[in-house]
Amino acid sequence: MTQQLTFYIDRDSQLHRLNPLTKIVLVFSFIIIAFTGPWYLLPAVLIVLAIIPLSFLGRIQKEYAAATRKLLLPVVGFLFVMQSLFHPDTGEILLKLWFLDISVGSLRYAFLTASRIFVMVSAFILLLLTTHPSVLMSDLTRRGLSGSFAYVITSTLQILPQMRAKASTIIDAQRSRGLDTEGGYRQRVRALLPLAGPLVFGSLVEVEERAIAIEARAFTSTQPKTYLTEIPDTPLDRTIRWSLVVLTILTVGSNLWL
Amino acid sequence: MKFIDSIKKDFNTMTWVLIPVAIAINVVIGQIVVLLRLPVYLDSIGTMLVAALAGPWAGALTGTLSNIIWGLAIDPNAFPWFPVALFIGFVTGWCAVAGLFKNWWKVAVTGFFVAITAAVVSTPIAVYLYGGITASGSSFITAYLLETGRGVFEAVFSTNFLVEPVDKIATALLAFAIIKGLSKRYISRFPRSENVEIEEGSRTNQLVIALIIAIVLIIISATVLTLILG
Numbered sequence: 001m002t003q004q005l006t007f008y009i010d011r012d013s014q015l016h017r018l019n020p021l022t023k024i025v026l027v028f029s030f031i032i033i034a035f036t037g038p039w040y041l042l043p044a045v046l047i048v049l050a051i052i053p054l055s056f057l058g059r060i061q062k063e064y065a066a067a068t069r070k071l072l073l074p075v076v077g078f079l080f081v082m083q084s085l086f087h088p089d090t091g092e093i094l095l096k097l098w099f100l101d102i103s104v105g106s107l108r109y110a111f112l113t114a115s116r117i118f119v120m121v122s123a124f125i126l127l128l129l130t131t132h133p134s135v136l137m138s139d140l141t142r143r144g145l146s147g148s149f150a151y152v153i154t155s156t157l158q159i160l161p162q163m164r165a166k167a168s169t170i171i172d173a174q175r176s177r178g179l180d181t182e183g184g185y186r187q188r189v190r191a192l193l194p195l196a197g198p199l200v201f202g203s204l205v206e207v208e209e210r211a212i213a214i215e216a217r218a219f220t221s222t223q224p225k226t227y228l229t230e231i232p233d234t235p236l237d238r239t240i241r242w243s244l245v246v247l248t249i250l251t252v253g254s255n256l257w258l
Numbered sequence: 259m260k261f262i263d264s265i266k267k268d269f270n271t272m273t274w275v276l277i278p279v280a281i282a283i284n285v286v287i288g289q290i291v292v293l294l295r296l297p298v299y300l301d302s303i304g305t306m307l308v309a310a311l312a313g314p315w316a317g318a319l320t321g322t323l324s325n326i327i328w329g330l331a332i333d334p335n336a337f338p339w340f341p342v343a344l345f346i347g348f349v350t351g352w353c354a355v356a357g358l359f360k361n362w363w364k365v366a367v368t369g370f371f372v373a374i375t376a377a378v379v380s381t382p383i384a385v386y387l388y389g390g391i392t393a394s395g396s397s398f399i400t401a402y403l404l405e406t407g408r409g410v411f412e413a414v415f416s417t418n419f420l421v422e423p424v425d426k427i428a429t430a431l432l433a434f435a436i437i438k439g440l441s442k443r444y445i446s447r448f449p450r451s452e453n454v455e456i457e458e459g460s461r462t463n464q465l466v467i468a469l470i471i472a473i474v475l476i477i478i479s480a481t482v483l484t485l486i487l488g
Binding site: 088124 | 278
C-alpha cells in the first residue's frame with residue numbers, strides 16, 4: 001500500500017463537494033484579485049471575510065491553521081519585517097533602528113506584500129486540503145488535459161514517498177557500513193555520492209520497466225476512455241465559477257478607472 | 259507544423275516515464291543536501307537530466323511540474339517560481355542540442371548559462387511578488403544592497419547572480435556524471451540521445467579544465483557584477 005504524499009484531508013463538506021475546476025478557478029481569481037486590487041487593505045479583507053470562513057466551510061479549519069502556522073507565518077513574518085525595514089521610505093518616519101527606518105509608506109507596502117502572499121498560499125492550501133490530487137487530475141483530463149500530464153503528476157506523487165523510503169533505507173545502510181554523515185565539510189560532500197548514487201541509478205533503471213509496462217496498458221492510445229468514478233459538476237459550480245470570473249474582471253478593470 | 263513537430267520529438271513513452279522519476283530525484287536530492295547541510299540547493303539535477311536526454315521542451319516541462327509537485331506536496335510557496343525551473347530545463351536542453359553537454363568543461367559552460375538565466379528569470383518574480391525579499395538567507399544580501407541605495411531590480415539580480423553559478427554549475431556536472439554512468443543501450447531509448455555522445459578524453463584533464471573554466475566564469479561574473487553596481 002503506497003502512501004499518498006498530499007495535503008488532502010478526507011471529510012465531507014461543502015468545499016469538498018465542489019467540482020475541482022471550481023476550486024481552481026477560486027484559487028486563481030483570489031490570487032488575481034489580491035495582486036491587482038487597488039486598495040492596500042484588500043488582501044487582508046479577503047483573508048478575514050473569505051479565506052478564513054471558507055476554511056470553516058470546508059471543515060478543515062484546524063488543518064488550515066496548522067499549515068498556516070508551519071508554512072506561511074515564518075515566510076510572511078520575515079517578509080513583513082524585512083520590507084518594513086528596507087523598503088525605501090515614504091511618509092512619516094515612525095521608528096529609527098541604528099541606520100534603518102520604518103515609515104508609514106514602507107509599513108503599508110510591507111503589509112500589502114505580506115498579505116498578498118498570504119492570500120496566494122492560503123488559497124492553494126485550501127485547494128489542496130479539500131481536493132484529492134487524483135480527482136483533480138481526473139477532472140482536468142475529462143475536460144481535455146492530456147492524459148500524459150495527468151500521468152506525470154499522479155505518478156510523481158506516488159513515486160515520491162517510495163523514493164524517500166528508499167533514500168532513508170540507503171542512508172541507514174550506508175551509515176551502518178561506516179559512512180560518516182556528520183563529520184567535517186569534506187566528509188559530508190564525500191557522503192553525498194554513496195547516498196545519492198544507488199538511489200538515482202536504481203530509479204533510472206526502473207524507468208525502462210515502467211515504460212514497457214504502461215505501453216502494454218495502451219498509454220499512447222488516442223481512443224476515448226471510459227471512467228469508473230463520477231465527478232459531479234452542478235449548476236452551483238457553474239454559477240460560482242462565472243461569478244468569480246466576473247469579480248476578477250471587475251477588480252482588474254477597477255485599476256483602469258482609478 | 260514544424261514547430262509542433264519539434265516539440266513532439268522530445269516526447270516518447272520513455273520521456274513521460276522519466277519525468278516523474280526526474281522530479282522525484284530533484285526533490286529527494288534537494289532534501290538530502292539539506293540533511294548534509296551543504297550550502298547549495300541541487301534541486302534541478304533531474305530537470306537538467308531530462309533536458310539533455312529528451313530535449314528542451316521536455317526539460318522545461320520537467321522543471322515546471324517539479325515546482326508544481328513541490329508546491330502540491332511540500333510547500334505551496336514554491337508555486338510562483340515555476341518559470342525559473344522552466345527556463346533551467348529549456349536552456350539546458352538547447353545547450354545540449356548545440357553540443358554543449360558532451361564533456362566535462364562544456365557541461366560547466368552550460369551550467370554557467372543556466373545560472374545566468376536562472377538569475378534573470380527569478381529577479382522579476384522576486385520583485386513583483388515578494389517585493390525583492392524572499393524567505394532565503396540571500397535576502398540579507400539583497401537588503402544590504404537596497405539600503406545602500408540600489409534599485410530593487412539591481413539588488414535582487416545581483417544577489418541571484420552571486421548565488422546561482424555555484425549551484426547550477428555543480429548541478430550540471432552532477433547531471434552529466436549520472437549520464438556517464440548509464441549504459442549506451444539505455445540512453446539510446448531517449449529522443450535526443452545524440453546530445454550526449456560522450457567525447458573521449460582523459461578524464462582528469464577534462465575535470466581540471468572544467469574546474470578552471472568554472473572558476474574563470476565565476477570571476478568574470480563577479481567582476482561584471484561590481485561594474486554594474488558601480
